[in-house]
Amino acid sequence: MRIRRCAALWLEPREETRFELDVLLAGGTGVVSSMQWFAHVPQLDTPVEVDVDDVTLLGELSPLDWVAATPLRARHGVARVRRLLQAGVLVGSTKAWTAGRELDTRLRDMHWHGLSAVCHARSRWESVDAAGEVEEAGLHNAEGLRQAYGVPPPMLHTRPDGGACTALPKMPRNAFDQLLDARASCRNFDAGKMLPLGQLAQVLERAFAERGRVRGADDFDVLKRTSPSGGALHPTECYLIARKVEGLASGIYHYRPGEHALQALPLDEEQVLAGAGKHAAAEGMSALDYLAWIAVGGQPYFADAHALCVLAPRFERNFWKYRNHSKAYRVCILDVGHLSQTLLLSATEQGLGSYVTAAINEADIERAFGLTAWLDGALAVCGIGPRAGQMETYELDPNQTVWSRSGKTVA
Template identity: 50%
Template sequence: MRVRRCKVLYLEPRESAGFDLESLLAGGNGMRHGQHWFALAPHLGEEVEVDAAERELLGTLSAERWTDSRELAGQADALKRLLEAGLVLATGKRNAALRERDQVLRAAYWHPLAAVVHAFTRWRDADAVQAMQDTGTETAGELREVLGSPPVEALQRGSADDRIALPRAARNDFDNLLARRATCRNFEAGRPLPQALFAQLIERVFSAQSQVRVSEDTVFLKKTSPSGGGLHPVEAYLIVQNVEGLAPGLYHYHAVAHALEPLPAPEQPLHALAMAAVAGQHWFADAHVMVLLAPRYDRNFWKYRVHAKAHRAITLEAGHLSQTLYLSATEAGLAAYITCAINELPLEQAFGLDPLTSGALAVCGFGWRGEEMVTMELDPAGEIWHPEAPALSPKGTSFVA
């Protein structure tokens, strides 16, 4: 049997501290400290604690060259454990599944650091609302009380006397549109969204406006938002909850055909998936349509191979798409949001995504704004809500403005 280390691997030392009764009874401080090592391998998606022998073996094995396992006879126990964990890979059918996962990562051309960040910052069952309640940071006032004063809201570089004042422009229709853009946390869930309005927004934000065909198998799309390298790797996966003429369910949007592709129903009720998707942020889960922004990493990394900035370009694209959605929704008399506080794992499962090649990055939503502000929205100028509406008193201040 031949073996080699997995392609991407980082080792992290961590210190633990806990109560030790024996230490306290012996006259000590009652604390127990420990040092642990964890292996972070993106193809596994879960961290693995390793001991000193396993750590040293990982440091000596090549990720490219295969080694005859008989040469490691003196480290048999450590090798066995690392093979079982998937940190070391072996030839043969018995080890095929883990070896294939590592091969998928290799073929996707991830930058190692980006792969680790992507793999180990995904959530499974996080509850953002409960987290705010537990920390006492549900309102802006509570944030200030618990965390202290934040960095200044507008950075000053130099003396105010040295500033060069710029003329204020006369406000036009586009300025009015920008002023009405505000993250929605209050949807009128029971009011159906007309299909024509739904289709208009999807087309404006996510459809291909035109194409550049280099060859039959190399095509670049032009959309209304910019994309690094013109690759447009971010796909739109939809949770449709209340659109006229559309069955509630999961869909993929085909950007060239301007069409929905129905997907299998999720294992859990649709609204339960919506709640899980946005980590319990119920004010977002009621949107008529929720859009998962899901990058195809393999398309982006086809050009930007093992590139330090490739993942950043994808993140920028998601931001561009969300702003285009905000403005398109606002112009249409609708409301929208984006959040990155999402549970990626249930979304990956529901939409059939492999996180090594196509993952969950953020969730947007749009629909009719409700008539009452139950959850705070940032509208200090009263562009949407009348000036007497509460500004920061309702719950839910972990907002995107």
């Protein structure tokens, strides 16, 4: 048998603190801290606790070259090698270790940059009620944040090393300025209204549809969209949670940019609702409503959107060109940012409310839509729908462009 290290690995020296009564009674603070090592392997759901001798062993092994198991076991002990193989930190060449090896090979073959893969893995959430946690910590408004964190860095930045200022001309404002000014993240959707299919279609078309194509080579084409895309690869797919769209059955869909069509996807209601039990706020929700709620990290004002668009890059398309590239994952994130802004402006132009959020439960979304996290995974969710007549949840609209001027009222 031969062994090598997993493809991507980050070793984290972490300080763990715990409370011990004995230490308090002996006159101390009661807080005891110790240093521990954790091995972060992107394809594993959780970090693996390792000790300093494991770290030494891992430092000896190449992620590429296989070494014979016997001398490794002789140097580091049979139990240690077996434990790290079982954990998935080491990869074994024999049949017994096929599952871990295949998982590792999948990641290798996709050309993920190691640190990006770790970052992607560790920033994913599963069944997190982020809104509930933030509210419980009193961090859901500016006063709470100010109290907990003090004053933030200044709103406007002045460079102390700067020279003279050149005043810039104020150009006449036109309809484009009005459109830009009318966009505000919507946290007040009208539950009593349906989103007309035509409006949804136009937003999807403007943000995601094929606007042209170019032949890259004999056997591949390059998609043209209204937003730019790193490497012209446009890896990002739009998946839809349609809750209240007039003329469209409630359900989940995949948007097909070439045909400008929505393809229905199967929704495993039982699987979607499996995690609902641990959230009191989710009691009584339908599978689709729960999916919307958990998708946006338990933010009820976002879950209320009539249609939610999951933006999920097919990483493998970008990494086909940018192999093990330190900028590739960043490019995927930036692509999603561009697409979301186009979507928000398109919705605004229709008089609809819209938002984008990255506070999403990737694992729940991916399970529902049959995504994989590695080949294709969710990075953001946007919502659109008719705005409510009254602002119940706070929105940032200091110039009252969206609310009072449009005849809507602020509660």
